[in-house]
Amino acid sequence: MKYVDCVKEFIFEDDRPFLSCHASTLELLPEGEVIAAWFGGTRERAGDVAIWTSRREKGGWTSPVKVADQEGVPHWNPVLFGRRDGVLFLYYKVGHNISEWTTMVMRSQDGGRTWSIPVPLVEGDMTGGRGPVKNKPIVLRDGTILAPASVEPDWDAFVDISYDGGETWIRSETVPLDHSRLIGKGIIQPALWESAPGVVHMLTRSTEGAIYRSDSTDGGRTWCPAYPTSLPNNNSGIDLAKLDNGNLVLAYNPVRPESGTKGPRTPLVIRISGDNGQTWDHEFELDRGEKQYSYPAIVADGNDIYVTYTWRRERIAFWKISVRN
Numbered sequence: 001m002k003y004v005d006c007v008k009e010f011i012f013e014d015d016r017p018f019l020s021c022h023a024s025t026l027e028l029l030p031e032g033e034v035i036a037a038w039f040g041g042t043r044e045r046a047g048d049v050a051i052w053t054s055r056r057e058k059g060g061w062t063s064p065v066k067v068a069d070q071e072g073v074p075h076w077n078p079v080l081f082g083r084r085d086g087v088l089f090l091y092y093k094v095g096h097n098i099s100e101w102t103t104m105v106m107r108s109q110d111g112g113r114t115w116s117i118p119v120p121l122v123e124g125d126m127t128g129g130r131g132p133v134k135n136k137p138i139v140l141r142d143g144t145i146l147a148p149a150s151v152e153p154d155w156d157a158f159v160d161i162s163y164d165g166g167e168t169w170i171r172s173e174t175v176p177l178d179h180s181r182l183i184g185k186g187i188i189q190p191a192l193w194e195s196a197p198g199v200v201h202m203l204t205r206s207t208e209g210a211i212y213r214s215d216s217t218d219g220g221r222t223w224c225p226a227y228p229t230s231l232p233n234n235n236s237g238i239d240l241a242k243l244d245n246g247n248l249v250l251a252y253n254p255v256r257p258e259s260g261t262k263g264p265r266t267p268l269v270i271r272i273s274g275d276n277g278q279t280w281d282h283e284f285e286l287d288r289g290e291k292q293y294s295y296p297a298i299v300a301d302g303n304d305i306y307v308t309y310t311w312r313r314e315r316i317a318f319w320k321i322s323v324r325n
Contacts, residue, residue, distance in 0.1 A: 155186030232256030234263030
């Protein structure tokens with residue numbers, strides 16, 4: 001397996017209109033364009049943190065544009081998702097405390113140039129946020145949409161399920177996890193893929209030094225007890241994408257901290273699995289250094305992959321990479 005035609009860019013440089021940024025997301029648009037979003041402000045949790053976007057047009061990135069803001073209320077974890085009919089969704093969280101997040105959603109009919117007024121994804125939701133918490137939804141072969149979700153402070157994972165194109169959502173059962181056997185809090189921020197019709201899997205961030213996994217055979221409605229994989233995890237976000245040839249590409253920090261602690265968020269790599277996530281090889285390093293390179297988002301188009309991630313909390317980095325046998 002080879003990585004070729006590798007292009008690395010920064011979406012913006014030091015002339016950014018915010019001091020700090022984090023938690024990027026991206027989606028592919030027609031004509032080879034890309035849209036990215038992230039949260040930016042004085043610092044994470046600050047009342048001036050808003051949601052920003054930029055588009056990659058003709059090989060260059062547009063200046064960051066603030067698209068969601070509520071004075072005095074922190075914004076968190078945007079997630080972009082393009083429906084097959086061309087509607088682009090932007091999900092994000094608002095709230096002073098993670099345990100009281102509300103998930104908001106906006107729509108765009110023109111590839112993110114303009115947006116609808118934000119509304120709650122699930123009316124009355126004040127239980128830690130419904131819908132995607134960090135990583136993108138996936139569309140199953142039967143058209144069902146699954147949104148990878150989790151709650152804090154309980155640190156449990158689940159999925160939200162939509163049978164009508166993302167208009168309404170049904171919560172799955174919580175992924176079983178015996179918290180009494182854990183060193184830390186649990187698992188959050190799943191990344192999903194489907195291996196066969198209705199057979200779905202998730203990898204999750206954890207407090208246990210390893211990426212955890214759970215599997216579903218009924219389209220995401222119920223899940224087997226979460227179990228540790230051999231992949232290290234530093235209690236930081238991960239993401240994955242599925243290529244046209246069936247291989248999985250995982251972006252993560254390959255760091256296993258001491259028990260119950262957070263590890264360094266460097267280096268940041270991608271690896272490939274050809275056996276449905278059982279083993280991972282062909283490592284490619286995206287970044288490393290004294291500061292953090294973290295919270296990757298990854299999408300695939302054929303056998304090309306696109307990645308964004310937090311670069312030192314100062315910029316959002318972008319890679320376009322082709323994977324060849």
